[in-house]
Amino acid sequence: MIGITGATGQLGQLTIKNLLNKIPADTIVSLVRSPEKAKQLNPGIEARAFNYDTPETLEHGLHGITTLFLISGSEVGSRLPQHTNVINAAKKVGVSHIVYTSLLRADTSKLALAEEHKATEQLIKESGIPYVILRNGWYxxxxxxxxxxxxxxGVLAGAAGYGRIDTATRNDYAEAAAVVLNHVSQHVGNVYELAGDASFTLQGYADAISAATGKGIAYQPMSPDEYQHFLTDVAGLPAGLAGVLANSEQYAKEGDLSGSSNTLHELIGRATPSITDLIKQAI
Structure with missing residues (x-):
């Protein structure tokens, strides 16, 4: 039985979609805050109450689960205690495998996002539960x-300078997760660095939008502070999210969002779509 945390989220839903191409619905359990919402999204899949912040729901939710797909929490700054609760519950009930969604090169990355992922990876290893770590790159x-x-x-603002960025879609990462979950024993102990096949710079991204639309798009490089203010004052993003994005682009300039392997390609058995193709689809 495969339990998927955060199953009503975007990555969770795509993972379920890909898994259903491989295994029966009655071998999948949605572990979610709102079972009612999960049942509406996937009527044929069992849904159980599962809240990272309420440990009393976790052991019950994990009963009978052999493989746990732990999708990292969305609340930056709260992830580590939340993940700790889940890992402790998984150990108590005897979960056989944990598959965790981490961050590209979490052990060496300078991104602020990396710290909670790095610490979670260590907790999983110390738990003694056989594991697979999926270090997902940028979406x-x-x-x-x-x-x-x-x-x-007509302007693309950013703080990544001319650093190369290797992205893949959520569905690419979800498909890789489904491959691993379907035959988890074949992947135990592996830490997979996952990123898209074709990299781009923000200047290249602006040029690709220009080519797709026929409209001139100017790339406007900014400092991390300038970009953070742009995201809050112009784009209207919350301050916390703006800070995370500005920090990420700061280190993208140094290559921290660039992949160096074709592991994702190998897992899913195909190339990931180029940013140019994705722009055409988006517009």
């Missing part, structure tokens, strides 16, 4: 969701 959607705003303004 293509982190850029694609802002395509229309860039087209409207």
């Amino acid at each position: 293509s959607e982190n850029y694609l969701q802002g395509v229309q705003a860039v087209i409207d303004s």
